[in-house]
Amino acid sequence: MELLYKNIDEPGLNTIAVYESHGGYQSLRKALAMDRADLIQELESSELRGRGGAGFSMGKKASFLPKDKMDKYLVCNADESEPGTFKDRELMQKNPHQLIEGLIIGAHAASANCAFIYIRGEYDYVADILDAAVAEARAAGYLGDNILGTDQSLSLVVHRGAGAYICGEETALLDSLEGKRGNPRLKPPFPANQGLYQGPTLINNVETLSNLSHIVRMGAKAWSELGVKNSSGTKVVSISGNVQRPGNYEIELGIKSRDLIYGLAGGPPDGREVKFWFPGGSSAPILTAEHLDLPYDFDSMAGAGSMLGSGAIIVIDDSVPVVDVALKLATFYRNESCGKCTPCREGTNWTVHMLERIDSGEATPMDLDIMASVQEHITDHCLCVLGDSMAMPISSMIKYFRPEFESHIEAARHRNDLGAPPSPHPVEAVGSAAAGPYTSVA
Amino acid sequence: MTEVRRFTHGSRIPGWDDAVDFSKDPAVVPDAATTPVPEHLRAEIEEYMARYPDFRSASIPALRAAQREHGWCSPLAIEQTACVMGLTPGYLTAVGTFYDMIETQPSGRQAIYVCTNISCSLRGGDAIYSAMLEAAADDSDLNVRHFECLGACDIAPMASVNGEYVGPLEPSDCATIIADVKAGREVLPDKQLRRRPSAHTIAKQES
């Protein structure tokens, strides 16, 4: 079943003429003719869950906005910086009007009159395409005052960021959009009550909003029959890493993970096996080859101790040491931590240091326990979930691959000629003045 | 024993541990009469300010415009932006230092970002980065940086060359990229992401 990716590679789909020739902006007319409460009801009963990472019901979030008359905002999260995720880029580049139409429908549901698309600064060429599409939509009367003669008005500005992963977090995004450093805010108040410029704000991912025109066109019931229970609809899945055909594939949620990784993406190169995979971007705890037969949907991934996240699968084959991936991952989160909370700022930093010691053979197996406990201290102790996003996958790697971490330390210790392994009881060793590698190697 | 670097990590504020010069007064909003600003830069920044309910939202677009003008966000670039926006240079420096694409240290005009995040490094991104550094030699006009996931893991290993996404790269492509950039040509036209059909479409055609 194709919805978002229908005709995706047709030349000129990014122009309003071709988009309208496929029935584009008809859903908008239908939605504008609907009462706001009915539209929200329709979105809720479609059971569309957010595609940006958290998977929260889109319709419910729209219903949280106060009903009073005041300036309300809709912000489209196009920051897409989660490692492994590249679906929003293709959706915006090739079918920008699908997003704009969905965004106007979303604005009508939330009765927002001022909208922004916050796109990451690196996507400059995509932002140029969006700018052109917004100008076309404005000229056609889909944006501006009294859209198609209704009382719905909407302004839309494409705002380019300047490179910071944390600006994908919704409250950091709002601060960044207000022209500040992108530090997350304390919640509550939630953006639905006090968001952009302190006004009620609805924030949704590009893919979430791109779905709205299809829900309105098909009707919530027909749409929600796609996919499986609690995971309705189609999903654009970004598959990358050690697979033969990396790329974006639109699937119905609930298909077998193996069919995705081996079927669509061709699996690892010949002679290699899947060692482990991230089911939802690098923030999702890893799963192993054992989990390949699980259906790919929100509940199954959560049931296996991971999450669907942004729907980005990164596959790692058996030629890659787990420590290499852990080090890349931790370094990324260390660099991107905004530094506001101590457990995240310090925890990401020390995790990198410990992984470097593991990689160079200076660590002891006890360091693995210390590292695991650092992850526990980060989890749930921070303002936003960036810290958890490192802690959860690192913990899962230690859980599944502890023997490999230990043998990695041993091998590196021999390779780097670091002498006898350190005492497993460092306190006694210090007491008896035994010389371990910590004092003997400069 | 490796020496543990205690204070050099993740802070996004370069020079944050430099001593503060308390003998200096904090910089105020630059005086328009004594701060010349190129007319087109002023016009561009004012156009950004008019787009938002609160003019401060234009900080990032304005800094990026100043960076295009000056090559990097030099103190002069920040002063000019501050003058047009009616903000203090300190405010804009604080904002600018947070974001990876705003260069607050002298750097080349040509931005070449090589992705070395997970998906790219699984396919040789680190080797591409070394090859790119080597190809660029020490040309001060080239700003070769390793970057976090650029959102194009489908063409891993990849790089963004002045905003144009190219991949999958071989180490031997780096010399061509650098030559193209120096000559002001289009980079690797047949490896540009924007011209690639999606994997979904290819899979459909094959089945």
Ligand SMILES: Cc1cc2nc3c(=O)[nH]c(=O)nc-3n(C[C@H](O)[C@H](O)[C@H](O)COP(=O)(O)O)c2cc1C
């Ligand atoms: C560190 C961090 C980074 C995030 N990055 C993104 C992102 O790049 N794109 C995105 O849509 N959501 C991102 N999110 C999720 C958003 O906070 C938010 O949940 C989402 O935009 C809501 O939209 P949705 O309900 O449509 O999914 C991120 C969250 C965190 C904590």
Ligand code: SF4
């Ligand atoms: S958890 Fe990390 S990124 Fe999030 S607010 Fe705290 S320090 Fe910043």
Ligand code: FES
């Ligand atoms: S990891 Fe390189 S583009 Fe995503």
